[in-house]
Structure formats: structure tokens, C-alpha cells
Amino acid sequence: xxxxxxxxxxxxxxxxxxxxxxxxxxxxxxxxxxxxxxxxxxxxxxxxxxxxxxxxxxxxxxxxxxxxxxxxxxxxxxxxxxxxxxxxxxxxxxxxxxxxxxxxxxxxxxxxxxxxxxxxxxxxxxxxxxxxxxxxxxxxxxxxxxxxxxxxxxxxxxxxxxxxxxxxxx
Numbered sequence: 001x002x003x004x005x006x007x008x009x010x011x012x013x014x015x016x017x018x019x020x021x022x023x024x025x026x027x028x029x030x031x032x033x034x035x036x037x038x039x040x041x042x043x044x045x046x047x048x049x050x051x052x053x054x055x056x057x058x059x060x061x062x063x064x065x066x067x068x069x070x071x072x073x074x075x076x077x078x079x080x081x082x083x084x085x086x087x088x089x090x091x092x093x094x095x096x097x098x099x100x101x102x103x104x105x106x107x108x109x110x111x112x113x114x115x116x117x118x119x120x121x122x123x124x125x126x127x128x129x130x131x132x133x134x135x136x137x138x139x140x141x142x143x144x145x146x147x148x149x150x151x152x153x154x155x156x157x158x159x160x161x162x163x164x165x166x167x168x169x170x
Contacts, residue, residue: 001046001071002069008048008049008050009049010046011049017042018040020038020040042079043102043104043105044070044101044105045103049092050098051097052095066083068082070082085102087101
């Protein structure tokens with residue numbers, strides 16, 4: 001089998017776990033229903049032989065959280081976007097180890113942005129155009145330095161009204 005493009009000898013056949021998350025909740029009648037099933041990413045359990053150099057390679061893959069490809073080189077196939085979730089080492093004999101790996105295929109997302117050009121937008125004097133097409137409007141508002149006591153209102157209500165005026169609420 002190949003892990004991150006490097007050949008390893010598997011001691012036992014690798015196991016693949018395919019799981020689903022089933023969302024359940026009670027309805028008014030008291031019954032539990034399942035209304036959503038979400039497939040979880042594949043998880044692999046593999047045991048390989050490794051010498052010192054190969055063990056260090058696997059530890060580095062785990063420590064750097066690097067995403068890689070695993071190839072079982074049989075009908076189980078090739079899987080991309082795999083990471084090491086656990087690594088257990090058992091020494092067999094001088095400079096040789098049995099390494100038990102738990103690997104998980106992670107889901108990735110692609111970030112897309114869209115440029116919107118606002119060339120035909122007529123700006124008034126109180127608005128400024130910033131780089132990237134962002135438009136910012138300014139608002140002039142006079143606010144007292146201290147809250148005045150308002151008639152027929154408590155001091156607390158007067159202060160809250162004053163804060164609302166500062167932050168655009170009044």
C-alpha cells in the first residue's frame with residue numbers, strides 16, 4: 001500500500017469504516033423519528049511495518065497535519081484528502097516497528113469570490129468610494145457630551161436614550 005506516495009508493507013488488511021449520522025428527535029406523539037441522514041467521511045484502520053526512517057515519515061505526516069493520498073493498491077481503491085488521526089507504535093525488533101494508523105478522509109471546501117463592479121453608480125458628496133468598490137456613507141449627528149435629564153423620564157431612561165443616540169438607535 002502507498003501512504004502519501006511512499007510504499008509500506010501492510011501486516012493485516014486495512015479496514016474501512018463507513019458511517020452515517022442519523023438525526024433523531026421526538027415528535028408530539030412521543031415517538032422518535034429520524035428525518036436526516038448524513039454520511040460521515042471514511043475512516044481507515046491500517047497496520048504497517050516501518051523502519052526508523054519510515055516511522056519518522058509517518059510521525060511527520062501526523063505532526064504537520066498534512067493532507068495526503070492513500071492507495072490500497074487493490075479493489076478498495078485510492079482515497080484523497082486523508083489525515084492521520086492516531087498513530088500507535090509497537091517495536092518488533094531492532095529498528096523495525098509495527099505501526100497502527102487510524103486515518104480519516106476529510107471534507108474540503110473551495111472558496112469562491114465574485115467581483116461586482118459598480119461603475120454606473122452615481123455618488124453624492126456625502127458618500128465616498130473605497131478601493132474594491134465598497135461604498136461608505138457618512139452621517140453627521142450631534143450628540144451631547146452628557147445625558148440631559150428629560151422631563152417625565154427617570155435618569156436611567158434618560159441615559160439609555162442618550163446611549164441610543166450615540167449608537168444610532170435614537
